Amino acid sequence: MNNPILLIGKPGSSKTVFLSQLYLRLQKRKSKLKLYDQVPNLSLIIDALNELAEGKEPIPTHSEQSLDFMLPIQAGELKMDLICPEYGGEQVKRIIAKRELDSLWKDAVTNSNNWLFFIRLSEINKAEDIADITPNPNNVTPDERDEEHVLSDQAFYIELLQILLFHKYNDYHFKNKKVRLTIALTCWDELETKDIPEAHLKKELPLLYAFLKANWMSDNWVVLGLSAQQFRLTNAENQDKYAVEGPENFGFIIDKNGKRTDDITELIVNAVL
């Protein structure tokens, strides 16, 4: 495998749309990157490719579909493979629940020194807690909730990274120089913010931000904004744009300085810098 880039993200973090749009741009040679080989299996994104071509919102990938996905990408002389083990499944949730990596994930983590981590901030559960409000002390009840504890998003992401780092034999005495980490804040258009991506991550997930800052060398991790689709395909005008101009002409990233680039393949360039 050539310089594998490991794509990590919860279900619903917009991996499918990104991979479909990336595949189209590479296939249609709309960027300085290209495919150096045929994609072994397109079945996991074929529905999304068809839906986007018709200007429809892609249907979320079903959890039963758990196959590997790989895009063979070339930038100049450099070949790199974007890999998603068990793509489409509830895989990252299972890693936390079962506290183990299967052999596909282990191989991917071991072999890859470039991690592309998708976080969709608009889907983050922002529960109110006691630090937010001024509750009436008389309004306190004994804890009688019986539901199972669901890990909060920040704790989830931190534990997931800790598990991946464990399999990378990370030594916490030193900041990470081995694994380049690119955090992509996906569906950036939904966030309606003027922040630069790093500042926005710090504002929304401060504990995760602190964890990243504490454990990675500053030049070995970066936060970017990504909108692979550019806008929702919920009205006829937007749907028409996709159907007529082609999905590959849409999508943008926000670089670390807040500058917009209308070429989502830049995300791959950033991931292997």
Add this chain to the structure above:
Amino acid sequence: MANCSNKECVAHKTSNCHLGEEDYRKCEFWLAANGSKAKNIEKVFKQSKKNLTWSGDPLAYDEINSIVGRNSAITIGIAGRAGAGKTTFLAMVFTLLQKGYNLKGYDFAGSNTIIGWDYLYDRLKVYQTQVSFPNPTPLEYCRFFHLALRDENNALKDILISDASGEVFTLWATDRDHVNAGNARLIYHTSCAFILFIDCGDLIDRKGRAKSDIIKIAEMLKFDLRNRPVIAVWSKSDRKSEVHPSILSSLEEELQSMFTNYEQIDVSNFSSKHPDPLVHANNLKVIDWLIEHANRPLTQVLTSPHSSDDDFFLNFKRQ
């Protein structure tokens, strides 16, 4: 998760066995109600042991070696009677870290007990304008919560904070060798810094009796304290003004006279404004102060009784 067949057990909520079984899933009462499920969980549990060196849950005493061995971890013991707010304080610490409040001079660098922390955080979420505080800690329970921190010089610092039932401290304060005070003894011998909880609510309700109970625990802390730092945390301080002034001042004076490496601070879980120092600053300042003071060298500097000779060791020999 189903309940345990032991009606008094809250393992389905806290993962802690009422009878003190290390893994509640191995307890006969749990197995009686969850036989087939337990087998599946056991399978996962064994797999997780095979793969990872931590479970994410709070650590038992025999599990802290992996942390203590990594560098010189600071172990903080929390002492105080039942209901004083010890577990809620821990929940508040993680709630504030989750919200982006920081420990002074340190970044959060991870935790081997993040599932345990998050469970506590979950208790302080707001549900339909109500907050449900953590359940009372069971008598047999004694666990450690872990924080890995990185300082401005990129050095790693591990913190372990104990959580045990307040009842064991009440027993320990009366009888240091009480058969059921093992967890208090364990925390006392393991910790290099202490938090002594003073429950303002209890001082308002039980006045002198509450004060006397606090002094008893403080006396026991003092017994073999050496130079280990102690911070007295006045919990539920939003009601401190209701504590009788004589009780307040005499308790403050007595504690001040008992300890040398000592500080006191007011904390609360109920803010009257936003941000409220009692809530948003002081809960974390407790940890700040303990880290700063536990880091100080404990040894005294030797001074030579004779200053005539340049050779330090010969000076002692002559004496």
